[in-house]
Amino acid sequence: MRWLDECSPGAVADALRDVAPELGGLRVVVRETFGEPDPQWWAASAMVGEEFVAKFAWSRPAALRVAHEISVLTALGSGVPFLPEVVASSTDPVLLVTRRVPGQTLFDVVDSIDRDHAGRQLATFLAALHDSTTLERVEHLTSGVPPALLPPATTDTIRDGFGRWVRPDQVESVVRWCDWAHEVLAPPASHVLVHGDLHGGNQVWDGDQLRAVVDFETAGTADAEYDLRAFPGTGPGVDLLQTTSRHYQHLTGRTLSPERVMAWHIRTTLGDALWRSEAGVPLPDHRTPVAWVDDLTARFTALGISLAPGR
Numbered sequence: 001m002r003w004l005d006e007c008s009p010g011a012v013a014d015a016l017r018d019v020a021p022e023l024g025g026l027r028v029v030v031r032e033t034f035g036e037p038d039p040q041w042w043a044a045s046a047m048v049g050e051e052f053v054a055k056f057a058w059s060r061p062a063a064l065r066v067a068h069e070i071s072v073l074t075a076l077g078s079g080v081p082f083l084p085e086v087v088a089s090s091t092d093p094v095l096l097v098t099r100r101v102p103g104q105t106l107f108d109v110v111d112s113i114d115r116d117h118a119g120r121q122l123a124t125f126l127a128a129l130h131d132s133t134t135l136e137r138v139e140h141l142t143s144g145v146p147p148a149l150l151p152p153a154t155t156d157t158i159r160d161g162f163g164r165w166v167r168p169d170q171v172e173s174v175v176r177w178c179d180w181a182h183e184v185l186a187p188p189a190s191h192v193l194v195h196g197d198l199h200g201g202n203q204v205w206d207g208d209q210l211r212a213v214v215d216f217e218t219a220g221t222a223d224a225e226y227d228l229r230a231f232p233g234t235g236p237g238v239d240l241l242q243t244t245s246r247h248y249q250h251l252t253g254r255t256l257s258p259e260r261v262m263a264w265h266i267r268t269t270l271g272d273a274l275w276r277s278e279a280g281v282p283l284p285d286h287r288t289p290v291a292w293v294d295d296l297t298a299r300f301t302a303l304g305i306s307l308a309p310g311r
Helices: 009-019 060-076 115-130 132-141 155-165 168-185 224-228 239-252 258-279 289-302
Strands: 028-030 043-048 052-057 086-091 094-099 192-194 203-206 209-213 220-222
Touching (some): 009 028, 009 043, 009 052, 043 060, 052 060, 060 086, 060 094, 115 209, 115 239, 132 192, 155 168, 155 258, 168 289, 192 224, 220 224, 224 239, 224 258, 239 258, 258 289
Antiparallel strands (some): 028 043, 043 052, 052 094, 192 220, 203 209
């Protein structure tokens, strides 16, 4: 396996001439990177002409992630809907070229689309991805499927560090949620192939039509609810989670546990808010941890999940 020497249009153009010579003469525009010092994240994408997107890396840890995405997408083939079209791929050098899909992220359209229709499409994608035969096929055609990368912040970490970032009256709620999430996630659950990072920014929509789900670098095995952990916070209310779950049950005959989804949501949301606050990095919506805790309270209420006093 070989990765690029640097993050530059010239390096990407050289790789394209090796991997996809027919694209080598097109203009390459590298998307902005943020100078991340950790080589784990030395990967980026570039526009190639007007119709293609190239993903590349310039360190071994990042190259392993892109190579993993290449192997997963190759193994999935046409068995799962809404996948990006792979135009060319290579691990020498590591390069993934897909056809550009015009559209907007789910974050951009979620306030204006029919969420039942959106939930049906997302459930169709998840039902196919989570099918046992999909995992078997990917395991057979790759060197193995690793466990999904879990949120780095454990409930203990959140419980111990989050209090300084919220109001005194919110600390008890955070502690109770962490204890509850730990209990909910303790029992083992059946594992499926999960996307691993299915937030709104990794979905391409054209109005209310899902065009593609992208970025399979962190695909792995986990319980099905893990893939929906971002859904409670996508759009107003919890409609998208509820409609997706309902259509998922209709398609698969399996019921998704809202409790497990919310337990993963707690770890993901509060963990993200904690590291950003400690690092002095703005939260994605530029609000505060106080507002995020208020949102979580409303989500528990909307889902009818009640935590017994003292838990």
